[in-house]
Amino acid sequence: MKTDLTARFAAFLSPDEILAEAPELLTDQRKRFVSAPDVILKPKSVESVQAVMRYCTQHHIPVIPQGGNTGLCGAAVAEGGVLLNLSRLNRIRAVSTADNSITVEAGAVLQQVQEAAAAADRLFPLSLASEGSCQIGGNIACNAGGLNVLRYGTMRDLVLGLEVVLPDGSLISHLQPLHKNTTGYDLRHLFIGSEGTLGVITAATLKLFARPKTRATAWVGLPDIEAAVGLLSLVQGHFAERLESFELVSRFALDLSAAFSRLQKPVDAEWHVLLELSDALPHDGLPDMLAEFLYRHGFENSVLTQSEQERSDLWTLREHISASQRSLGTSIKHDIAVPVSRVAAFVGACAPALQAAFPGIEIVCFGHLGDGSLHYNTFLPHVLSNDAYAYEDKINTIVYEHILAQGGTIAAEHGIGIIKNHWLPRVRSPEEIALMKAVKAQLDPHGIMNPGKLLPA
Amino acid sequence: MKTDLTARFAAFLSPDEILAEAPELLTDQRKRFVSAPDVILKPKSVESVQAVMRYCTQHHIPVIPQGGNTGLCGAAVAEGGVLLNLSRLNRIRAVSTADNSITVEAGAVLQQVQEAAAAADRLFPLSLASEGSCQIGGNIACNAGGLNVLRYGTMRDLVLGLEVVLPDGSLISHLQPLHKNTTGYDLRHLFIGSEGTLGVITAATLKLFARPKTRATAWVGLPDIEAAVGLLSLVQGHFAERLESFELVSRFALDLSAAFSRLQKPVDAEWHVLLELSDALPHDGLPDMLAEFLYRHGFENSVLTQSEQERSDLWTLREHISASQRSLGTSIKHDIAVPVSRVAAFVGACAPALQAAFPGIEIVCFGHLGDGSLHYNTFLPHVLSNDAYAYEDKINTIVYEHILAQGGTIAAEHGIGIIKNHWLPRVRSPEEIALMKAVKAQLDPHGIMNPGKLLPA
Incomplete structure (x- = not known):
């Protein structure tokens, strides 16, 4: 200091x-x-x-x-x-069931916000692995995603209003829960996902929803990703917004997690889907409807949970993938997304390319198939952990070129930070980057806000 | 020419x-x-x-x-x-059920997009009075709202990607249906709602949803707006996203529309709500559940529709309000929104203030209570139609001051155009307007895009 x-x-x-x-x-x-x-x-x-x-x-x-x-x-x-x-700015300022909104300060922990909503018999839906410690301000600054974007959208979709301190110390405050408001260019969306480069988010008004009262959870084994995409389309067409999560897990990822978690694999297959329906109405018949639906469409290699313990075990298998893969050493991670219809083409082309360049490379592939969003983590077994980052650029280049070939994005839900900003010119045009820099220069003429982050040099 | x-x-x-x-x-x-x-x-x-x-x-x-x-x-x-x-750029470029998306050109008529989605067994939800002639590009440029924002959001929430010709003729194109993508400041949301002042939207990729297979429609008479807000909160807490529309109609507005439409008033009351639930699953019991719910909570002055004809009649009463009020002469219209919890306070304070300033003024108040969004139209019976606009500034000032006192917005879903831009400095801070002008100057340095619109002089 x-x-x-x-x-x-x-x-x-x-x-x-x-x-x-x-x-x-x-x-x-x-x-x-x-x-x-x-x-x-x-x-x-x-x-x-x-x-x-x-x-x-x-x-x-x-x-x-x-x-x-x-x-x-x-x-x-x-x-x-x-x-x-911002941790000390952590008050829940207001909850309104009439407006279906909650106003919280930036340092409120995500789980604290979920609990405040639940206390008012409402749901704040954002849910992700670090919810016990991540904070709302960071969730907004990075436009966090997570497990139920399929139904409720990303953080961007959940923000009704923001309070922001600009670099010069002035305050912009729009915390009224307005569901329709079109008064000039929407500056709120500039701050969401700006990773602290435009100002300091100090509070936000967020959307609330009715709490689910019924759930139905299934684990489905599938021969390939095409079959998983087909299942997704069928479930969305039939169960619509009841579909809350649709998570893809590769055989290798499940093997790792099952060993780490000391849990049985629910079914044997190359690819796996953990899907969950929910309904705000009490609806005892929902699990049976899902079982019948899977059977009717030929997805017989599947299990439906019969108890909260069984459900919890399936989610443990999904959530332990990150922890279980640490035994493989340091991973080069990719937080990527492609159109859902292109996931199979991406996976089918990228894995052989990586294996050709790095024989023996191990790939842990899992993620939110419902959003086309994958965690695509690669490990070089013969490389010491501290040396893995030396290969990062070359691995990234192979993965990102395959992503771009499928119309995808190199940053789905974790942001850009300092590890991807040199890639931004590949996914944004010169006109767009010039506009971003003009926005930045207008708000932060001395360049003091989080310098070196997000924007390319 | x-x-x-x-x-x-x-x-x-x-x-x-x-x-x-x-x-x-x-x-x-x-x-x-x-x-x-x-x-x-x-x-x-x-x-x-x-x-x-x-x-x-x-x-x-x-x-x-x-x-x-x-x-x-x-x-x-x-x-x-x-x-x-842009009318001739009206192709449907692509529909994907796997991606739940449709890519359309700016000149496509809204109804044409709804029909293309339906042909793929999906729903494009935006729905508003002029859907037979309004075009997608305009819907995006104005961030259109309408009848089911409550469930599906405004146009802003439905846009996955945009294609825009910038003032210099260069093209920004992001039409891939990516549901998660956080790569720098979100410029898409600058163009949405920018009313043609930043560039020419030529195409967009929009979200699709499952089609509703079940509906339940009720008309409820209520003594006051507080009761309507209470009903809204109960219905949202119980039926959740099934609630698609929650429309408020005043006694005076209903009287006008019933006479114009030659239809009976469904119930007698000071205030009326037309509410509709929908479900993508076949669910024969939904109307009975709604009836039981209304009865249990004491909303007995209500009717449930038993047939498509009855449903159509109720919607006709709602949709004919605009046409029926033309018999009153030229209206000074207000497209406003406040937090739902403040609607009653706004209506309770604004009407007496207007009547004090303009004895005999008539107010047609109706709109999308579920979003806190009102059409608040005023008529001066003793003023010739051509002279009505002479009173516009004074009427607007009274209405907008009451809106601002309740934390509301002077432009909910129709935009700013040339009739409200002098009000923008009341709802946006100097820093925000400076940022808007910097964005405009960066993209349109010669100020050729739709000059005089949206931004204050």
Whole structure:
């Protein structure tokens, strides 16, 4: 920490808003990057955030906003400057069942928001692996996705309004739960997914939904991805918005997770789908309807859960994939999406290309097939973990070229951060990048907001 | 038409892309504004649009994009320049049930898109009064709303990707049906709702849904708006996404429409709600469930439809309100929204204020209560129609001040156009308007795109 900078912030912040040390904030979740900020601030109020931003604009000091520090792309890593941790701005400001909305501060943990909604007999649907520690501000800054985007959309779709402190310290606040509002260019969507490069999100008004009262959960074994896509289309056409999750798991990914979890594999197959229906109405017949539907369409290599324990075991198999693959060493991860109709073509072409370039490479492929979104993790068994990143560019190039060939995206739900921004010119045109830079220059003329993140150099 | 300009476009367009006259394109739907363009172009291809834009940028010629000419705020009115009508770009380019998406050109009529989706056994949900003539490009440019936003969102929520010709003639095209994609600032949402001021939308990829197979429709009489909001909250908590429409109608609006439609009023009450549930699954019991639910909660002054004819009659009563009120003369219309929980407070305060300022003023109040979105139309019985607009500013000021006091918006689903842009500084901060103008300046440095629209002077 720089003593002089600490002293200067002490002039207008309270002592406990300035941290002497906070090692848990400095190493990122994947233990890949270590921050070295000049000072760590944990403001207790929006006014403090405004005061920090005014000061930093005046003195051209970089500011790196941080939430739960669960990001996977290094967007909250600080090299110098102010690491601005929002954890203390964590109030639930309001819940309204009439408006189906909840207004929360940026530092509220996702699970805390889910629980506040449940206490009002409503659902806040965003759900993802780190929900016990990730924060709403980070979810918005990265446009988080997760397990039920199929039904409820990504974080972008769940935000009714934002409160943002701009780099100059001024406040934009639109927290009224308006479901229709068309008054000029929609700036809210610029901040969503901007990874802290345009301002500091301090609060948001989010959509709430009715809580599901009925669930039906099935695990289906399939010979290939084409069959999984066919099943998805049939289920969507028939059960419509009841389909909440449609997760794809490869044989290899399931083998790893079953061993790690000490659970039986539900069925034997090359590819697997975990699908779940839900309904806000009590509907005892839903599991039987799903069973009959699968049988009628020939998906007989499947199991329906009969109890909450069975359901929990299936979800454990899905959720333990990430942890179980760590035994393989360091992975080069890909957070990608293609149109659903192209997933099979992508997987069919990419795996042989990787194996040709890196004989023996192992691929853990799983993800949210309902959104065309895959976690495509690669491991080089003969390479020591610390050396794996040396191969990252070459592996990425093969994977991303195959993604682009299928009209896909190199960043589905984890953001860009510092590990993908050099790829942005491949997926955005020069006119688009020029427009992004103009937006950035207008709001942040001194370039102090999260420098080096998201935008290409 | 300016002969010289016509000749200059004839150098690179085919003769039938240049119209000698087109009176139906020159008067707006409300017969309030008359366009006087220098030339009317109807390009047959995206390449023609690009050529027009390149030429107009080079020669600083204003371009006014136009779709079905059904806008209500004058956004497609031309004073000089090129009136660029997109009607001929009306192909359905692709439908994919696997991706739940449809790719259509800007000039496709909304109803044509609904029909193309239905032919693939899917639903394109946007539905509004002018669906037989309004076009997708205009729906996107104005972020159209309508009857089932409650369930499916506004046009903004339905757009997966856009193809846009920028003012300099370059093309941005993102038409792949990606359900997750977070690669830099979301520029798509800048174009949606930008009313033709940033570029020319030429095509879009839109979301499709399963088609409803079951409906239940009820008309409920209520003593006050508070009771209607209470009913909404109960229905949403219980029936969840099955609730597709929740329309509010005042006694006065219903009286007008019933007389005009030669239909009986379903029930007698101060306020009325037309609500409709739908379900993609066949579900014979749904109408009975709704009836039982209304009875159990004490909403006994209600009717459930027993046949398609009865349902159609109820919707006719709702849809004829606009036509029936024309007998009152010229209306000063307001397309407004407040949080659902504030609708009653707004209506309760605004009507007395208007009556105090304009004794005898008549108010036709109806709209989409489920979204907090109202059509609030006012008539001065003792003023000749042609003179009504002289009172517009004073009436608007009263209505909009009451809207702002309730945290509402002055533009819910019709846009800003040329009739509301002087109000924008009341609902957007100086920083926001500066950012909008910076975006505009970056994309359209010569200010040729739909000048004078949307942004304040």
